[in-house]
Amino acid sequence: MAQSKLWTKAPTWVVYSLGFLPAAYLVYGVVTNSLGPDPIAVLENNLGEHALQFLLLGLAITPLMRFAKINLVKYRRAIGLIAFFYVVLHLLVYTLLDRQLDLNAIIGDIWKRPYITIGMSAFLLLVPLAITSNNFSIRKLGAATWNKLHKIVYAAVILGALHYMLLTKTWQLEPIIYFTLAVLLVASRKFYPKRKKQTRQNPQTSKTQTA
Ligand code: HEM
Numbered sequence: 532m533a534q535s536k537l538w539t540k541a542p543t544w545v546v547y548s549l550g551f552l553p554a555a556y557l558v559y560g561v562v563t564n565s566l567g568p569d570p571i572a573v574l575e576n577n578l579g580e581h582a583l584q585f586l587l588l589g590l591a592i593t594p595l596m597r598f599a600k601i602n603l604v605k606y607r608r609a610i611g612l613i614a615f616f617y618v619v620l621h622l623l624v625y626t627l628l629d630r631q632l633d634l635n636a637i638i639g640d641i642w643k644r645p646y647i648t649i650g651m652s653a654f655l656l657l658v659p660l661a662i663t664s665n666n667f668s669i670r671k672l673g674a675a676t677w678n679k680l681h682k683i684v685y686a687a688v689i690l691g692a693l694h695y696m697l698l699t700k701t702w703q704l705e706p707i708i709y710f711t712l713a714v715l716l717v718a719s720r721k722f723y724p725k726r727k728k729q730t731r732q733n734p735q736t737s738k739t740q741t742a
Pocket of ligand 1: 572575576577579580581582583586618621622625629647650651652653654657687691692694695698
């Protein structure tokens with residue numbers, strides 16, 4: 532209990548700073564030319580992996596609160612936005628550096644390579660979530676609609692993890708672990724203790740309000 536209180540005392544900017552550290556480390560790698568013989572692949576893969584890690588961390592917040600009574604809800608928006616930041620960088624590295632803005636090649640990839648089609652779908656699903664991750668949108672949409680809309684994240688994370696699994700032709704352990712985690716985190720929603728009827732959740736505090 533005391534431990535969970537300690538966690539919630541850190542200001543949100545600490546989470547943003549920690550979240551941007553891996554990106555800073557990659558920038559350092561670029562500047563010092565220490566990313567190895569294929570720096571574009573290293574950037575692309577690392578950014579994709581960080582995106583997935585933060586997406587999974589965001590999904591873990593509710594189960595942590597429900598099952599372990601660790602309340603990190605106040606960091607959820609920051610974690611979600613950090614995840615989106617990595618997805619956008621991942622996409623930028625792919626379009627600008629990997630494909631050098633060759634639109635035919637990019638459209639061809641999206642059309643012909645299932646893992647790219649799926650990655651793109653995950654990205655598109657995350658866009659409305661990132662756009663509405665602010666107090667104005669929560670007020671405008673209302674907590675119930677906002678919560679409903681943000682359930683899209685479950686599909687986006689599963690697609691993101693599937694995208695990783697389909698990258699390789701052989702079964703690799705790491706993507707399987709990520710995919711299993713994504714499925715378990717989404718499925719865990721089915722096993723929460725039932726809330727009292729006619730209550731809705733405030734997305735910022737996760738406190739329930741009687742309707
Ligand atoms: C939620 C969205 C996404 C997530 C979570 C994600 C995640 C990942 C991960 C984990 C990897 C592999 C990293 C590794 O091997 O260590 C990866 C690789 C890659 N992703 Fe994504 N990705 C997403 C969206 C996209 C999109 C939108 C595109 C392009 C349209 C894309 C293109 C690629 C490419 C080209 C690779 C590298 C493939 C290779 O190594 O040959 N991803 N992504």
